[in-house]
Amino acid sequence: MTVLNPLFAISAQTIGITLTLIIIGLGLAWLFWRSFSGKEVDRRIIFIFIFFSVAAPILFKISFTFKAIPIVSALYDKVESLPAGSTVLISYDFDPAMAPEVQPMADALSRHCLSRDLKIIYMCLFPTGQGQLEETFRTVVREEFPNKKDGIDFVNLGYKAGGEGVLNVIVTDFEKMFPTDVNSVPYGDIQVFDNIKSCQNLDLIISIGGGRPGIKEWVLFVGDPGNVPMAAGVAAVVAPQLYPYFPNQILGLLGGVKGAAEYENKMRDEHEQFKDMPTPATTMMGPQTLAHIVVMAFIIIGNILYFRNKRREEG
Amino acid sequence: MKFISILFVFLLSLSVSAQTNDIDSTSIIVDDSLTQKIAPPTSVIVEDFKYDDGDNLNIHWVPSIDDLPQDGKVIRYRIYQSVNNGEEELIDSVNFSVNHKKIEGLDIDSSYAFVVSAVSKNSEAKSNKTISLQPEREWINFNLASLFLIALFITAAVIYFIETARRGKELFVRKIAGLEAVDEAIGRATEMGRPILFIPGIHDMDDVQTLAAITILGKVARQVAEYDTKIRMPVARSLVMTAARETIKTAYQTAGRPDAYNDDMVNYITDEQFGYVAAVDGIMVREKPATIFLLGALFAESLILAETGNSVGAIQIAGTARPAQLPFFIAACDFTLIGEELFAASAYLSGEPKMLGSLKGQDVGKALAMAVIIVGVISITLGEAYDIEFFNNITASLKSFFSVSK
Amino acid sequence: MKRTVPLIITFVVGTVLILSVFIPPMENLGENFTLFFDIIAVFAFFLGGGNLVRVHFQKISRKSDDFQFSFVTLIGFFVMLSAGLFKIGNPGDIASSVTADGSLFNTIYQSVFVPLSSTMYALLAFFVASASYRAFRAKNREATWLLIAAFIILLGSTPFGTMLTSWVPESWSIFHIPNLAVWLMSSPNLAGQRAIIIGIGLGVVSISLRLILGLERTYLGDDSA
Numbered sequence: 012m013t014v015l016n017p018l019f020a021i022s023a024q025t026i027g028i029t030l031t032l033i034i035i036g037l038g039l040a041w042l043f044w045r046s047f048s049g050k051e052v053d054r055r056i057i058f059i060f061i062f063f064s065v066a067a068p069i070l071f072k073i074s075f076t077f078k079a080i081p082i083v084s085a086l087y088d089k090v091e092s093l094p095a096g097s098t099v100l101i102s103y104d105f106d107p108a109m110a111p112e113v114q115p116m117a118d119a120l121s122r123h124c125l126s127r128d129l130k131i132i133y134m135c136l137f138p139t140g141q142g143q144l145e146e147t148f149r150t151v152v153r154e155e156f157p158n159k160k161d162g163i164d165f166v167n168l169g170y171k172a173g174g175e176g177v178l179n180v181i182v183t184d185f186e187k188m189f190p191t192d193v194n195s196v197p198y199g200d201i202q203v204f205d206n207i208k209s210c211q212n213l214d215l216i217i218s219i220g221g222g223r224p225g226i227k228e229w230v231l232f233v234g235d236p237g238n239v240p241m242a243a244g245v246a247a248v249v250a251p252q253l254y255p256y257f258p259n260q261i262l263g264l265l266g267g268v269k270g271a272a273e274y275e276n277k278m279r280d281e282h283e284q285f286k287d288m289p290t291p292a293t294t295m296m297g298p299q300t301l302a303h304i305v306v307m308a309f310i311i312i313g314n315i316l317y318f319r320n321k322r323r324e325e326g
Numbered sequence: 327m328k329f330i331s332i333l334f335v336f337l338l339s340l341s342v343s344a345q346t347n348d349i350d351s352t353s354i355i356v357d358d359s360l361t362q363k364i365a366p367p368t369s370v371i372v373e374d375f376k377y378d379d380g381d382n383l384n385i386h387w388v389p390s391i392d393d394l395p396q397d398g399k400v401i402r403y404r405i406y407q408s409v410n411n412g413e414e415e416l417i418d419s420v421n422f423s424v425n426h427k428k429i430e431g432l433d434i435d436s437s438y439a440f441v442v443s444a445v446s447k448n449s450e451a452k453s454n455k456t457i458s459l460q461p462e463r464e465w466i467n468f469n470l471a472s473l474f475l476i477a478l479f480i481t482a483a484v485i486y487f488i489e490t491a492r493r494g495k496e497l498f499v500r501k502i503a504g505l506e507a508v509d510e511a512i513g514r515a516t517e518m519g520r521p522i523l524f525i526p527g528i529h530d531m532d533d534v535q536t537l538a539a540i541t542i543l544g545k546v547a548r549q550v551a552e553y554d555t556k557i558r559m560p561v562a563r564s565l566v567m568t569a570a571r572e573t574i575k576t577a578y579q580t581a582g583r584p585d586a587y588n589d590d591m592v593n594y595i596t597d598e599q600f601g602y603v604a605a606v607d608g609i610m611v612r613e614k615p616a617t618i619f620l621l622g623a624l625f626a627e628s629l630i631l632a633e634t635g636n637s638v639g640a641i642q643i644a645g646t647a648r649p650a651q652l653p654f655f656i657a658a659c660d661f662t663l664i665g666e667e668l669f670a671a672s673a674y675l676s677g678e679p680k681m682l683g684s685l686k687g688q689d690v691g692k693a694l695a696m697a698v699i700i701v702g703v704i705s706i707t708l709g710e711a712y713d714i715e716f717f718n719n720i721t722a723s724l725k726s727f728f729s730v731s732k
Numbered sequence: 733m734k735r736t737v738p739l740i741i742t743f744v745v746g747t748v749l750i751l752s753v754f755i756p757p758m759e760n761l762g763e764n765f766t767l768f769f770d771i772i773a774v775f776a777f778f779l780g781g782g783n784l785v786r787v788h789f790q791k792i793s794r795k796s797d798d799f800q801f802s803f804v805t806l807i808g809f810f811v812m813l814s815a816g817l818f819k820i821g822n823p824g825d826i827a828s829s830v831t832a833d834g835s836l837f838n839t840i841y842q843s844v845f846v847p848l849s850s851t852m853y854a855l856l857a858f859f860v861a862s863a864s865y866r867a868f869r870a871k872n873r874e875a876t877w878l879l880i881a882a883f884i885i886l887l888g889s890t891p892f893g894t895m896l897t898s899w900v901p902e903s904w905s906i907f908h909i910p911n912l913a914v915w916l917m918s919s920p921n922l923a924g925q926r927a928i929i930i931g932i933g934l935g936v937v938s939i940s941l942r943l944i945l946g947l948e949r950t951y952l953g954d955d956s957a
Contacts, residue, residue, distance in 0.1 A: 061861045106599070183431075222625065565773055567783060665931050
């Protein structure tokens with residue numbers, strides 16, 4: 012394995028960043044200039060710009076940090092305030108397609124809870140959520156917390172079909188819906204459930220996802236009737252619909268990659284042990300930021316074109 | 327003697343407070359061992375759970391005085407149940423600070439008594455046993471009276487206008503651009519000799535959006551059959567496939583061309599969201615349909631489908647009841663049916679008075695909603711700003727009328 | 733008869749389900765009917781799966797256009813079906829989870845299905861850009877307001893939004909672009925969405941009544957309405 016000289020590595024990254032910004036900047040300037048002469052931009056050119064603005068920050072690790080907004084801090088503070096031994100349920104209510112946006116928050120939350128010695132009950136309302144759950148087990152639970160024991164510190168209940176029907180049952184009785192965990196261990200033999208009979212005995216429930224069934228169903232069938240503290244991590248497009256739920260029905264919300272990045276940054280800022288943790292959401296904020304800037308540039312170009320053509324028609 | 331005992335208790339409490347002031351792990355252990363005894367919850371009351379099938383009871387209690395939000399000794403409450411004056415059995419537990427519990431799954435013919443205990447790390451204090459109570463069945467849920475009245479009002483309005491229209495009264499329904507364009511869109515496909523692609527969303531027949539899409543399909547298919555245009559309908563659910571086939575088949579029969587119908591017009595792709603999208607995008611790019619209908623429950627795939635459709639130059643009519651997806655359709659499609667317009671489409675396209683009457687009835691519901699919103703906004707603003715009791719009362723009444731608790 | 737029986741079923745089930753909301757002893761009926769639907773839908777999967785296999789076998793046998801893709805579809809279908817059904821390569825016994833680490837099903841899921849799904853989803857980034865370019869033009873006053881709102885929200889999710897308004901005093905923090913973006917999403921945007929949702933709710937009532945009363949029959953393949 013070749014070990015790069017740090018100086019060389021830094022300069023390669025700097026060169027990469029500079030080149031990227033120059034290519035994107037010059038390209039956009041050229042398109043601005045073209046737009047003044049009334050030439051439309053082909054959609055393929057837009058695609059190339061988006062490709063560069065997404066790929067370059069990943070290759071050259073361009074990232075931006077964000078201060079956590081109150082709705083994100085609220086969830087962080089809740090996890091921090093729970094005493095060791097408290098039980099948290101994390102429900103993976105998403106599929107692989109949504110995973111790039113919400114898997115980072117699921118991983119960060121698992122890491123945060125396990126490091127604070129909270130017990131975690133994992134489950135999912137999406138059939139394909141089970142595969143995503145495996146991903147967290149592989150990259151966070153088994154990798155970073157090898158001493159945590161299945162059944163004692165966490166349990167994986169897996170997927171159960173029925174959506175709202177499942178929630179309606181577990182709000183009063185876990186065993187009825189999950190007589191065994193995903194590895195066929197009987198409910199009675201799982202230590203995590205020693206003091207837990209239903210969702211009402213939990214200290215916090217976090218639904219990660221954004222589709223249906225998702226956080227709205229959790230609030231409707233479990234949070235409100237069972238008087239259980241709820242929080243959520245959702246895709247950015249869903250977040251605005253959930254703002255009114257804060258702070259009464261949900262005590263905190265991570266919205267999209269930005270919310271996840273804010274959570275990761277908060278973990279890194281406030282705990283020495285998380286300084287070197289993987290931060291996929293923060294990494295993703297680089298592409299997202301640059302892509303937003305490119306989209307804004309194209310909106311401006313589109314408007315220049317529009318007014319230019321309008322004037323020409325009027326003239 | 328009494329003085330000595332008081333002095334002893336006083337000295338003991340001083341020593342305990344001295345230890346707890348100096349917080350470290352040792353002092354906490356000492357504190358726990360000294361204060362094993364905790365006070366039980368009091369005034370435990372059992373009552374019938376209102377508006378159920380006679381299978382629930384409610385219990386509530388005054389929390390133990392040792393149940394404090396910060397550093398309280400109580401960590402949980404345990405609930406014991408005695409059936410028909412039999413032995414007490416532990417049935418459930420709730421977190422500290424909780425003071426009520428709905429007990430479910432009971433037998434209407436049995437009577438139940440309860441004991442609630444406060445639990446600390448190493449002790450438990452039980453309350454007195456409650457009276458024995460038998461759950462009762464109620465036949466009508468009066469908690470939902472307001473919902474019933476609203477439903478009744480809107481249903482009555484819809485039925486009234488259907489009847490009015492049936493009697494021949496002319497009803498005005500505003501023009502819906504997306505539906506006006508259906509004829510033109512089908513005509514365009516016919517002229518260009520290219521197919522029409524109909525996407526009914528990715529949900530099953532239990533979603534009313536899919537039903538709305540299938541009803542529109544009926545009208546579209548009839549015209550398609552008359553014009554002898556080709557229709558392609560890839561679906562994501564098996565039941566939708568069956569229903570769509572039946573609908574198109576009937577449309578062809580009605581148009582007098584049953585021989586032109588072919589089962590392969592509708593084919594199942596996959597239930598998986600993005601697998602379906604990939605297949606539909608492929609069909610769009612390969613077959614270059616002239617017209618695309620994107621109607622029904624569509625999610626993240628909305629923009630992917632609409633932009634691909636736009637790139638092949640198709641005229642696109644979209645409609646969904648998912649507010650989050652509407653902006654994408656408005657940006658990428660030629661016509662968009664916004665929310666309720668999707669449900670109104672079949673009535674609108676049929677042009678039948680009784681169907682149009684149902685739309686008119688729906689407008690009465692909207693008028694009611696607008697009136698309530700205006701009154702609510704005025705009362706809550708004036709009530710909050712000037713603390714006027716009259717407006718506060720209106721706000722409270724509206725809140726209680728429109729809050730539905732089961 | 734073919735149409736009358738389904739219409740009667742729709743009327744009876746629809747009416748009973750509405751009443752069950754208000755009559756506690758009938759409360760569980762809704763859940764039961766959902767369960768019946770799920771059971772029927774599961775059996776209907778055989779129809780769908782069968783149709784998929786038939787259509788693609790036909791394409792291959794007739795050597796229709798692009799019939800090579802049908803091979804990929806059929807191989808994918810049968811490999812995944814067998815991997816899940818027979819739990820090929822599962823570390824545990826037959827009772828263990830189908831997605832257990834090491835199973836063929838999980839391997840294909842993680843290394844083929846997940847990247848493919850994410851790729852399709854990722855297309856959104858490209859399409860959002862091209863759609864924004866076309867759609868956000870200041871054609872009239874309403875479109876200009878939308879354009880300004882879109883700009884604020886886009887800026888709000890970049891560090892430039894914070895930088896641009898960092899000079900605004902804390903007491904006017906609502907004018908910080910990220911806060912303004914949250915306000916736009918949670919107030920005007922949400923108000924509009926709620927209006928649409930109310931309309932949708934009433935639309936659902938209206939179409940449901942038409943279905944229950946038998947005015948709407950197209951979904952049964954009846955075009956006489």
